[in-house]
Every structure is written in C-alpha cells, then in structure tokens.
Amino acid sequence: MIKISVLYPNKPGSHFDMGYYLSTHMPLAMRLLAKGLRKTEVDAGIQGAKPGEPPAFFGGCQFYFDSIEAFSAAWTAAAPELSTDIPKYTNVAPIIQFNEVKLSL
Amino acid sequence: MIKISVLYPNKPGSHFDMGYYLSTHMPLAMRLLAKGLRKTEVDAGIQGAKPGEPPAFFGGCQFYFDSIEAFSAAWTAAAPELSTDIPKYTNVAPIIQFNEVKLSL
Numbered sequence: 001m002i003k004i005s006v007l008y009p010n011k012p013g014s015h016f017d018m019g020y021y022l023s024t025h026m027p028l029a030m031r032l033l034a035k036g037l038r039k040t041e042v043d044a045g046i047q048g049a050k051p052g053e054p055p056a057f058f059g060g061c062q063f064y065f066d067s068i069e070a071f072s073a074a075w076t077a078a079a080p081e082l083s084t085d086i087p088k089y090t091n092v093a094p095i096i097q098f099n100e101v102k103l104s105l
Numbered sequence: 106m107i108k109i110s111v112l113y114p115n116k117p118g119s120h121f122d123m124g125y126y127l128s129t130h131m132p133l134a135m136r137l138l139a140k141g142l143r144k145t146e147v148d149a150g151i152q153g154a155k156p157g158e159p160p161a162f163f164g165g166c167q168f169y170f171d172s173i174e175a176f177s178a179a180w181t182a183a184a185p186e187l188s189t190d191i192p193k194y195t196n197v198a199p200i201i202q203f204n205e206v207k208l209s210l
Contacts, residue, residue, distance in 0.1 A: 003148055022207055043108055043204035046173070055202045068151070097160045099148035102127055 001038065001101040004071055006094045007060040010045065016058035017089040018044050025085050026061060032078035036070035037063060060094065068098055106143065106206040109176055111199045112165040115150065121163035122194040123149050130190050131166060137183035141175035142168060165199065173203055 008016055022042065030040050041062045045055030065071040086094075113121055127147065135145050146167045150160030170176040191199075 040208065040210060041206060042208040044207050046203040046205055049201035056200050057202060059204060095161050096154035097162060098151040099164060100151055101146060102149050103131065103145065103147040105145060
C-alpha cells in the first residue's frame with residue numbers, strides 16, 4: 001500500500017485555516033481523487049514533542065492508494081482544481097512524500 | 106484519537122537503517138508502548154512529490170492513542186530503552202508531533 005503524505009509546515013508568519021481545510025478542501029480532494037482512493041486520514045497538529053512546543057506542521061493528510069500509478073492517474077485530473085484551492089486556506093507549500101506502508105496494525 | 110507522528114528527516118550526510126528499524130526497533134517500541142496503544146503504522150519513504158526527487162523523510166511511524174495522557178503514561182517507562190536504541194539505526198533526531206485525527210475513512 002502506498003501512502004501519500006501531505007504536510008503543511010508551521011513556519012513563522014504563515015497561516016493555515018483548519019476549518020476551511022476540513023469542511024471544504026478535504027471533501028473536494030476526496031471527491032476528485034476518489035478513483036483508486038483506499039483511505040484518507042486528516043490530522044490537525046496539537047504540539048511538538050513537549051507540551052507548549054509548537055507542532056512542526058499545522059497538520060495535513062494522507063491518501064492511501066494501491067500504487068503510485070493509481071494515485072498519479074487520479075491526481076492528473078484533480079491537480080488544477082486542488083492547487084487553485086490551496087491559497088484559500090494557507091500560504092505555505094505542503095511537503096509531499098510517497099511512502100510505502102510497511103506495517104499497519 | 107491522538108496520533109503521535111515520528112518522522113526522520115532525510116538530511117544530507119545522514120543515514121537510516123530501515124531493515125533494523127522494521128525488524129528490531131519498531132517491535133521493541135510496540136512492546137514497550139503496548140499499554141493504551143490502539144494502532145501503529147510504519148512508513149518507508151519512496152520519493153518526494155515527483156519521481157526521482159528524494160523524500161523529505163527516510164520514513165517513520167505513527168502511534169495512535171486515546172489521549173496525550175495515555176501516550177505519556179506509556180512513554181515515561183519506555184523512553185530510556187527506546188532512546189538508547191535510536192543510534193543503532195540512524196544519526197538524525199526524529200521530528201515528533203502530536204496530532205488530533207480529524208478524519209479517518
């Protein structure tokens with residue numbers, strides 16, 4: 001299983017509207033990426049390693065697909081609309097990474 | 106649900122032994138953190154946003170607990186042994202973050 005991780009860095013001076021992300025952007029993303037999408041998880045950052053320490057990331061999401069190819073097929077059609085939506089909730093570029101899920105239990 | 110995310114940055118000159126991490130460190134972590142641990146996921150980084158682009162993180166894991174307090178109770182006893190094991194597979198300090206899982210489906 002492939003997990004595409006999208007993380008928004010909590011940089012000084014940056015902003016992230018978690019309300020919009022949860023209510024509007026992620027439902028849009030899940031609809032546009034629906035073909036082949038096995039699972040979606042959305043996280044909101046609480047803190048860093050210690051209480052009171054700001055989280056490194058505002059939060060983000062993980063999309064689970066069977067393969068990179070399956071994600072890419074869905075992403076090509078979805079990218080223009082999703083990319084246009086990003087400035088509505090943040091001014092930071094996400095860190096995007098493809099992972100192989102080695103263990104899930 | 107709380108997700109503790111542990112990510113190992115893929116810095117220039119750093120190393121990460123995924124074999125040791127999967128075969129030895131993660132089983133140890135899951136055993137030592139077992140009380141209250143709801144789920145564990147382990148990822149191996151494949152690439153960044155584009156093919157051929159190195160992943161921002163070698164990989165890492167996510168521990169799911171009911172609350173920060175439940176994790177902290179397990180972590181206090183486990184920390185010495187787990188921390189001692191880290192230099193056996195990497196020379197980078199992980200980025201640790203507490204998240205609230207807002208959506209999982």
